[in-house]
Amino acid sequence: MTDFQNAARAAAHAMRDVFEPTPLLRNAHLSERFGADIWLKREDLSPVRSYKLRGAFNAMRKQADAPMFVCASAGNHAQGVAWSCRHFGKRGVIFMPVTTPQQKIQKTRMFGGDNIEVRLIGDYFDDTLRAAQAFCADQGAHFLSPFDDEDVIEGQASVAVEIVEQMGQAPDHIVMPVGGGGLSAGVLSYLGTDSLFTLVEPAGGACLRAALEAGEPVALPRVDTFADGAAVAKIGQRTFARLSGVGAANTLTILEDRLCTTILDMLNVEGIVLEPAGALSVDALKDLGQAIRGRQVVCVTTGGNFDFERLPEVKERAQRYSGIKKYFILRLPQRPGALKDFLNLLGPDDDIARFEYLKKSARNFGSVLIGIETLDPANFARLFGKLDEHGFTYQDITDDELLARFVI
Numbered sequence: 001m002t003d004f005q006n007a008a009r010a011a012a013h014a015m016r017d018v019f020e021p022t023p024l025l026r027n028a029h030l031s032e033r034f035g036a037d038i039w040l041k042r043e044d045l046s047p048v049r050s051y052k053l054r055g056a057f058n059a060m061r062k063q064a065d066a067p068m069f070v071c072a073s074a075g076n077h078a079q080g081v082a083w084s085c086r087h088f089g090k091r092g093v094i095f096m097p098v099t100t101p102q103q104k105i106q107k108t109r110m111f112g113g114d115n116i117e118v119r120l121i122g123d124y125f126d127d128t129l130r131a132a133q134a135f136c137a138d139q140g141a142h143f144l145s146p147f148d149d150e151d152v153i154e155g156q157a158s159v160a161v162e163i164v165e166q167m168g169q170a171p172d173h174i175v176m177p178v179g180g181g182g183l184s185a186g187v188l189s190y191l192g193t194d195s196l197f198t199l200v201e202p203a204g205g206a207c208l209r210a211a212l213e214a215g216e217p218v219a220l221p222r223v224d225t226f227a228d229g230a231a232v233a234k235i236g237q238r239t240f241a242r243l244s245g246v247g248a249a250n251t252l253t254i255l256e257d258r259l260c261t262t263i264l265d266m267l268n269v270e271g272i273v274l275e276p277a278g279a280l281s282v283d284a285l286k287d288l289g290q291a292i293r294g295r296q297v298v299c300v301t302t303g304g305n306f307d308f309e310r311l312p313e314v315k316e317r318a319q320r321y322s323g324i325k326k327y328f329i330l331r332l333p334q335r336p337g338a339l340k341d342f343l344n345l346l347g348p349d350d351d352i353a354r355f356e357y358l359k360k361s362a363r364n365f366g367s368v369l370i371g372i373e374t375l376d377p378a379n380f381a382r383l384f385g386k387l388d389e390h391g392f393t394y395q396d397i398t399d400d401e402l403l404a405r406f407v408i
Contacts, residue, residue, distance in 0.1 A: 008157035008190050011058040015158060018057075018087060019047050022159075024166040024298070029269055034285050036292045039171070041163055044278050044304030048111060050229070051159060051302050052080035052146070055182055058155025059144055060084045066142035068093065072132035074100045074125060076229055076303055077146035082112030092116040093141070095132035097125055103307050147180030148236030157186030163298055170194035173292055176300035177201065177280040178208045178251075179230035181239025183302065189242050198288060199246060200280040203253045205231030211240050212248050226256045229277025229303050252284050257321035259283050260314045263306075278303040320398055323377030325353065327404070330368045331393040334359060345386040349375040369407055 001009075012021075023042045030038040043051035056077065060069060071081045072095040085092035094108060098120045109118055119135075122128040136143040145152060164170055170191050175198045178184045184199050201208055204224020211217045211234075219234040235243070259276055262283040266272045274282070281299035285292070319325035332338050346352075354371030374380065387394055397403045 004189050007154050008161050011155050012158035012161040014061055015057060021162040022046050024163060034292060036294060037296045039298045041159060041298055041300045043300060043302045044274060048079040048083050049304045050076035051156060051183055052076040053083055054158050055152030055155035056080035056084045056144060059149060059151035060088050060090060062151045063142050068139060068141035069144050070132055070136040070141045071144045072129040073146060075104055076305060078108045079111050081144055082108045082116045085115040086111065086113050090115060093119060095119050095121055095128050097122050097128045099123055101307055147182030148238050150238060152182050153186045153239065156183040157190040159300060160187040160190040171298045172196065172295040173297040175200060175281040175284050175297060177230045177277050177302055179232045181208065181235045181243055185239040185242035197250055198252060198284060199250060200252045200254060200284040202227035202231055203255050206253045207232050207235040208243060209248060209251055209253060211235050224256060227259060227276035229275055230280060252287055254280055254283050257317045260318035261321060263314050264318050273304045273306050274301055275303045275306045319373065325373045326380055326396060326398045327371045328394050328396045330370055331365050332368050334364060334366050345383065347379050347382060349379055350383060
């Protein structure tokens with residue numbers, strides 16, 4: 001055993017005094033679908049519904065003399081710090097962006113109780129982080145990084161300790177998401193070459209891939225925060241030092257819209273609620289194919305803090321990615337019967353989900369925004385063929401990011 005492995009085991013042992021290991025469950029649906037022995041390490045079932053509790057707990061355990069803990073977070077890290085502050089009886093000040101959803105703020109306060117104070121500062125996370133670090137320096141408090149901290153990395157490695165204990169051995173293959181790299185750095189450092197690894201990132205926040213290409217951590221110019229638990233602009237220095245040899249071939253990037261299809265599948269088929277980052281490892285199975293066939297694979301489902309107010313957006317994005325929902329602008333003659341002519345072109349499985357039209361005076365034609373859902377993507381080729389045949393002018397705006405942002 002290395003010093004790190006012993007420290008990770010000690011962290012896992014300390015956790016047993018306050019919460020049970022998260023379940024490691026074989027998933028029959030995924031196993032049959034991908035021809036492999038698929039297991040889910042259910043971090044979405046931790047006391048705060050994410051693995052972030054582990055790193056915060058371990059860091060606080062090892063920094064017992066700190067008078068106060070400070071963090072900046074809009075999500076799972078904040079909740080892990082809040083829970084740990086309450087457990088250890090420590091004072092915590094948690095900085096969150098003003099734009100943080102109320103659900104996350106309320107859960108953070110619930111977990112921390114009277115031991116924590118939530119401060120809402122800044123519209124963007126960078127502003128929040130600067131305020132937290134300035135406060136920390138002024139008060140002499142301990143700043144608790146969400147990932148770039150050796151104690152946090154050590155705590156996250158307890159996931160690997162539990163997997164080996166629950167399986168009796170290291171699995172053939174582990175699939176897990178990467179944000180700032182705390183979890184992946186901890187698990188890889190603990191297991192070494194005992195397992196193969198696939199590290200998964202959202203396409204809009206692939207900071208590990210960027211760092212591997214540059215040979216050092218670099219800041220992404222833009223981050224899509226949809227998979228907020230894994231969408232990080234720059235991987236940590238300490239975490240990258242542990243991940244720099246992983247190789248780009250062992251990483252995957254997942255489109256956020258495709259990720260939505262997996263969130264819905266896990267909810268509808270398995271009854272498992274996963275946040276976008278928590279579904280990354282499961283979605284990655286679609287790309288692994290023959291590499292995992294017949295092998296024992298563990299997917300780490302890192303979190304289940306999903307706000308159901310986002311469900312319509314997730315469904316919308318999944319339908320658009322699957323090709324069964326499209327939006328287009330139709331140029332419609334402003335005469336009686338024109339709309340009926342268009343409706344007669346729709347097939348039996350075509351359903352109008354959105355229709356916006358306002359008659360313009362002194363014009364021969366008007367523009368109509370139409371959203372259509374259907375059962376088979378091939379139905380759109382048939383519909384557009386009929387529109388062309390009957391002389392309608394239209395523009396498909398489904399994949400136009402700028403227009404979609406405003407009208408969809």
